[in-house]
Amino acid sequence: MKHKIRTYILLVFVYLIVAAPFKVMEVIPGFADIRPVTLLGPIYALFYGIPGCVIFAVMNLVMDIVSGDIAWSCIAGLLANFAGPFFILYYWKRMSREDLHLRSMSNIMKHIVLIIFSAVLEAVIITPSVAFLYDVDWKLFFISVLLNTSAFPILFGIPLTVFIQEELGFKQISRKDM
Amino acid sequence: MNRLQANICLLCVTLCWSTEVIIFACIPDSVPPFATTCITSIAGAMLLCLSFLKRIKETIRREGAGLIRRSLLLGVLNCAYNLLYLYGLKYFDVSSGAFTLSMTAVVLPVILFTARRKVSLKTWISAALVFAGILLAVGSNAGVGQFIGGVLIASGCIIRAVFIILLNDYSASGDPVSLSAVISAIVGVLSAVLWLITDPKGFGVLPWNTQIIASLVIYSYFIVAFAQTLNIFAQKQSTPANATIIYSMEIVMSVLWGTVLPASLIDRIELTPWIICGLVMVVLGNLVVLIPSRQEKTGEA
Numbered sequence: 001m002k003h004k005i006r007t008y009i010l011l012v013f014v015y016l017i018v019a020a021p022f023k024v025m026e027v028i029p030g031f032a033d034i035r036p037v038t039l040l041g042p043i044y045a046l047f048y049g050i051p052g053c054v055i056f057a058v059m060n061l062v063m064d065i066v067s068g069d070i071a072w073s074c075i076a077g078l079l080a081n082f083a084g085p086f087f088i089l090y091y092w093k094r095m096s097r098e099d100l101h102l103r104s105m106s107n108i109m110k111h112i113v114l115i116i117f118s119a120v121l122e123a124v125i126i127t128p129s130v131a132f133l134y135d136v137d138w139k140l141f142f143i144s145v146l147l148n149t150s151a152f153p154i155l156f157g158i159p160l161t162v163f164i165q166e167e168l169g170f171k172q173i174s175r176k177d178m
Numbered sequence: 179m180n181r182l183q184a185n186i187c188l189l190c191v192t193l194c195w196s197t198e199v200i201i202f203a204c205i206p207d208s209v210p211p212f213a214t215t216c217i218t219s220i221a222g223a224m225l226l227c228l229s230f231l232k233r234i235k236e237t238i239r240r241e242g243a244g245l246i247r248r249s250l251l252l253g254v255l256n257c258a259y260n261l262l263y264l265y266g267l268k269y270f271d272v273s274s275g276a277f278t279l280s281m282t283a284v285v286l287p288v289i290l291f292t293a294r295r296k297v298s299l300k301t302w303i304s305a306a307l308v309f310a311g312i313l314l315a316v317g318s319n320a321g322v323g324q325f326i327g328g329v330l331i332a333s334g335c336i337i338r339a340v341f342i343i344l345l346n347d348y349s350a351s352g353d354p355v356s357l358s359a360v361i362s363a364i365v366g367v368l369s370a371v372l373w374l375i376t377d378p379k380g381f382g383v384l385p386w387n388t389q390i391i392a393s394l395v396i397y398s399y400f401i402v403a404f405a406q407t408l409n410i411f412a413q414k415q416s417t418p419a420n421a422t423i424i425y426s427m428e429i430v431m432s433v434l435w436g437t438v439l440p441a442s443l444i445d446r447i448e449l450t451p452w453i454i455c456g457l458v459m460v461v462l463g464n465l466v467v468l469i470p471s472r473q474e475k476t477g478e479a
Contacts, residue, residue: 017225017395017399018399020392020395021391021392021393021395021396022392022396024388024389024392025204025388025389025392025393029440036400054184103181103182103183104182108182108186109230154192155193156190156193156194156404158186158190159186159187159189159190159191159408160404160408162179162186162187163187163407163408163411166179166183166411167179167354167355167411168355
């Protein structure tokens with residue numbers, strides 16, 4: 001139990017390190033919403049299971065509250081940030097016969113397609129609530145969510161997963177623990 | 179880890195490096211480059227130590243002076259080529275500068291050959307294609323006035339090539355996390371010395387604000403801790419020549435950023451037919467390395 005609590009605190013700490021700087025600065029003028037922290041979603045899900053998905057979703061809500069972006073649409077954000085990583089976890093642990101190993105092109109491609117599907121799922125959950133509450137261009141918002149939740153997990157999340165699996169020896173949660 | 183995974187990691191490292199210009203653009207010019215390197219290297223080393231203290235302690239206990247000596251050599255080479263690039267790039271515009279930096283991909287196989295190490299035919303073909311790409315892109319607007327800049331960058335490329343060969347040798351048997359942490363710490367200390375020489379007022383007069391702190395934090399974990407460690411890890415399964423050719427993709431990404439990002443953030447690059455031809459040649463050079471031959475596929479299986 002003590003080990004689990006320590007692990008969850010570490011997950012929160014890593015989330016904060018990655019997310020916080022992007023909350024206080026505008027990296028690309030005109031593109032306010034850049035969230036590289038989304039790369040952690042599939043990793044938290046696959047290596048820490050449902051608690052990992054919950055931490056990822058709750059931390060997203062916490063960051064929204066801290067940065068003053070709190071609104072009813074945050075509930076949709078919470079749901080989407082849980083559903084996206086959970087979808088990836090569910091596929092690899094319940095639907096797929098083989099585990100994620102990223103050692104072959106077919107396995108990598110399968111993971112990329114899953115990430116894109118989960119990004120679409122998240123965008124479909126968040127966009128209507130934001131479009132309903134605010135006067136925003138919903139198409140642009142949809143694309144922004146889609147790019148944020150697919151590009152970072154693919155471009156940086158996959159190499160990071162290779163590193164933590166192959167070098168650090170991290171083990172994914174087992175099918176029965178899910 | 180297999181060759182495919184190593185190549186993916188190296189491409190990711192190259193992508194990280196190409197975004198350096200975007201992060202740098204968020205740091206005002208009043209912060210000297212050595213200050214940025216010093217602070218981010220030390221912060222990156224601290225982050226790695228915090229996360230992997232036990233692992234790093236064990237490696238230092240096991241390898242001791244050997245690890246420090248290797249890291250010191252790599253740290254000195256790293257500072258030397260960055261210094262040469264810093265001053266050499268002042269003689270070139272953005273696109274020419276980016277292309278000339280990729281000369282490492284051409285220099286490295288030659289150094290390996292002169293050191294009587296085996297260089298595959300694929301590597302020579304890739305290096306030739308990258309070289310042709312550089313000549314096409316830079317040749318159209320090169321001038322006599324850029325000679326000194328060219329010499330500085332060529333010297334930087336030679337030192338970087340030696341750095342990559344040594345890094346590849348050391349990563350084969352070493353722990354990437356520990357090596358990365360010690361190299362970062364040493365680069366941090368060396369940069370601090372250079373910072374104090376070039377700007378004796380130092381740490382106290384930096385214009386601290388949330389924007390600068392956030393940029394430095396991003397640079398520390400993203401470029402120093404993540405990209406550098408991933409690079410050392412990927413080198414275990416790669417050859418120096420293979421890695422350097424993949425690194426040359428940085429210019430393709432830099433040109434992409436220079437074309438799509440706003441001028442307020444990055445110096446815009448005007449896409450000329452020569453630059454496009456140069457980029458195509460660099461991509462072709464990479465494809466030669468990235469696409470495994472039938473023989474390599476059989477070997478992997």
